[in-house]
Amino acid sequence: MRHAEFNHPALVQVYDAMFGWSRDDDFFMSVVNATPAARVLDLGCGTGRLALAMSAAGHQVTGVDPARASLDAAKAKPGAECVTWIEGSSNALPDAAFDVAVMTSHVAQFFVTDEQWDLALADLKRALVPGGRLTFDSRDPRARGWKQWNPADSRRQVSLPDGRCVTATIDVDAVTDHVVSFTIRYSFSDGQTLASTGDLRFRTESELRSSLAAAGFAIEQIYGGWNREPIGASDGEFLVIARA
Numbered sequence: 022m023r024h025a026e027f028n029h030p031a032l033v034q035v036y037d038a039m040f041g042w043s044r045d046d047d048f049f050m051s052v053v054n055a056t057p058a059a060r061v062l063d064l065g066c067g068t069g070r071l072a073l074a075m076s077a078a079g080h081q082v083t084g085v086d087p088a089r090a091s092l093d094a095a096k097a098k099p100g101a102e103c104v105t106w107i108e109g110s111s112n113a114l115p116d117a118a119f120d121v122a123v124m125t126s127h128v129a130q131f132f133v134t135d136e137q138w139d140l141a142l143a144d145l146k147r148a149l150v151p152g153g154r155l156t157f158d159s160r161d162p163r164a165r166g167w168k169q170w171n172p173a174d175s176r177r178q179v180s181l182p183d184g185r186c187v188t189a190t191i192d193v194d195a196v197t198d199h200v201v202s203f204t205i206r207y208s209f210s211d212g213q214t215l216a217s218t219g220d221l222r223f224r225t226e227s228e229l230r231s232s233l234a235a236a237g238f239a240i241e242q243i244y245g246g247w248n249r250e251p252i253g254a255s256d257g258e259f260l261v262i263a264r265a
């Protein structure tokens with residue numbers, strides 16, 4: 022199944038067990054907290070880790086995601102009743118309704134084609150109030166992070182709430198024009214196996230800058246690492262903060 026890690030209930034459990042709060046959440050939380058009591062859009066909110074934390078911090082949060090199984094997991098978490106959840110993508114967003122928009126854990130890279138990305142940026146611009154901020158992460162293709170996406174380097178094991186253990190490995194199937202196609206394989210301790218395939222786009226700094234400008238965003242800052250290091254200096258990331 023494509024991107025089953027967000028759409029298959031068993032794999033959504035695995036996602037939550039593997040990806041807890043980390044320094045990327047600290048980064049995005051600090052950007053959002055610069056606007057007190059903000060109306061925040063979390064596009065691609067997944068299982069709601071950051072959406073719920075932003076809500077608990079006093080923001081008025083809307084989480085949007087096309088993956089129903091991920092949204093179901095988010096809605097079952099404590100505090101979920103304080104967040105507005107929307108099943109869908111950027112085209113479902115209301116006009117001029119948000120002070121801040123976030124796309125975290127590389128949601129931006131799921132908009133693979135230029136057309137998908139440009140439409141998403143246009144929707145985000147429409148959904149933000151004038152002067153509202155957009156922040157997101159996208160991996161720098163020059164760091165070639167996918168070179169570590171092989172069974173030896175990527176192997177991870179976690180315990181699940183249902184008592185099972187699962188081992189996950191990732192394999193790159195193709196790299197074409199900065200689109201990386203990959204397969205994640207899951208092996209559960211009770212013998213179940215599942216696989217998920219997907220594609221991610223690795224945009225260059227100049228592609229990000231030009232697409233944001235074309236959509237009407239002014240770039241405030243692009244960092245290269247989670248501690249606000251310059252581009253190219255550390256984590257192989259582009260951490261973008263832009264104003265509508």
Ligand SMILES: C[S@@+](CC[C@H](N)C(=O)[O-])C[C@H]1O[C@@H](n2cnc3c(N)ncnc32)[C@H](O)[C@@H]1O
Nearest residue numbers: 027065066067086087088110111125126128131
């Ligand atoms: C790596 S997860 C990140 C989830 C969450 N932001 C986090 O930090 O844990 C990527 C998310 O992007 C969502 N996604 C994929 N395509 C999308 C689209 N076109 N519009 C909105 N979200 C999308 C997936 O369903 C998934 O929940």
